[in-house]
Amino acid sequence: GAGVSQSPSNKVTEKGKDVELRCDPISGHTALYWYRQSLGQGLEFLIYFQGNSAPDKSGLPSDRFSAERTGGSVSTLTIQRTQQEDSAVYLCASSYKQGSSGEQYFGPGTRLTVT
Amino acid sequence: GNSVTQMEGPVTLSEEAFLTINCTYTATGYPSLFWYVQYPGEGLQLLLKATKADDKGSNKGFEATYRKETTSFHLEKGSVQVSDSAVYFCALPLSGTYKYIFGTGTRLKVLA
Numbered sequence: 324g325a326g327v328s329q330s331p332s333n334k335v336t337e338k339g340k341d342v343e344l345r346c347d348p349i350s351g352h353t354a355l356y357w358y359r360q361s362l363g364q365g366l367e368f369l370i371y372f373q374g375n376s377a378p379d380k381s382g383l384p385s386d387r388f389s390a391e392r393t394g395g396s397v398s399t400l401t402i403q404r405t406q407q408e409d410s411a412v413y414l415c416a417s418s419y420k421q422g423s424s425g426e427q428y429f430g431p432g433t434r435l436t437v438t
Numbered sequence: 439g440n441s442v443t444q445m446e447g448p449v450t451l452s453e454e455a456f457l458t459i460n461c462t463y464t465a466t467g468y469p470s471l472f473w474y475v476q477y478p479g480e481g482l483q484l485l486l487k488a489t490k491a492d493d494k495g496s497n498k499g500f501e502a503t504y505r506k507e508t509t510s511f512h513l514e515k516g517s518v519q520v521s522d523s524a525v526y527f528c529a530l531p532l533s534g535t536y537k538y539i540f541g542t543g544t545r546l547k548v549l550a
Contacts, residue, residue: 327481354536365444365527365542366482373536414481426472427538429481 325349327430329415335436336405344400344433348417356418356427357390357400361411369413372398405437440465444528444541451518452549459513459544461502461528471495471504471511472529476543482527485513518548 328347336342348355357369368382372392383389387405392398402409412434416427445460463471470489474482486495488504488511495502500515513526528541 329481356538358540366540368537371536379537416482426484426487427482429474429483431479431481 327415327417327428329413329430329433331433332431333434333436335438338407338437339404341401341403342405342435344402344413344435346398346400346415346417346430348396348398348415349419349428350396352417352419352428353395354418355392355398356416357398358414358416359384359411360414360432366414369400402435405435407437410435410437440469440530440532440539442528442530442539442541444544446542447525447545448547449544450547450549453520454517455548457513457515457518457522457546459526459528459546461511461513461541463509463511463528463530465509465530466533468504468506469530469533471502472538473500473502473511473513474527474529474540476525476527478524485526518546520548520550522546523548 330345353374355372358366360366370390371379387403390400412432414429414432416429418427442463468491472487473485475485476482486497488495491504491506493504502511502513525543525545527543529538531538
């Protein structure tokens with residue numbers, strides 16, 4: 324079956340512009356995560372969606388970052404007024420099982436470059 | 439709180455060499471432990487996991503044993519191949535939550 328897909332695969336934008344990153348999770352997966360992977364760094368948790376519950380936004384680095392998940396499926400991560408420090412690979416993952424036993428399935432990521 | 443410490447890379451080995459990538463953790467209780475692998479240009483994928491102490495996870499010739507005495511989950515492979523070149527991440531969940539903590543990743547380069 325289809326895995327997690329993300330678009331675009333690469334995005335180059337000018338400082339100050341807004342960007343939208345899209346994630347299509349695996350069908351039937353109720354949990355969806357966004358992470359940021361900066362060069363030479365590990366994965367930084369950004370936000371988590373589980374079913375119809377309110378999302379956990381505790382990892383978002385600033386109020387320029389927001390995310391939504393429509394109909395419990397597709398998710399969009401929006402970064403407003405982009406800064407150079409936002410340059411990173413943004414990874415989306417989904418899981419069908421909440422909790423510590425659930426494997427996460429990752430998309431290939433969106434590489435964002437802010438010039 | 440829970441945390442994970444992973445050996446820094448890069449690690450460069452010749453084909454058929456023995457591989458160890460160290461991972462130690464601190465955790466409340468005994469959470470599941472994971473190793474993920476990221477091949478060039480791809481997202482992370484689960485390599486193996488162990489759900490309780492003394493469990494051994496294995497896949498594709500890789501193994502890791504959940505050792506509570508040393509709070510470690512070291513990744514090993516007896517004979518690496520060029521195709522194993524990737525970045526390897528150790529991970530565990532935050533106790534009582536759905537959040538995961540990932541190590542900083544260890545880049546492995548295997549030379550023919």
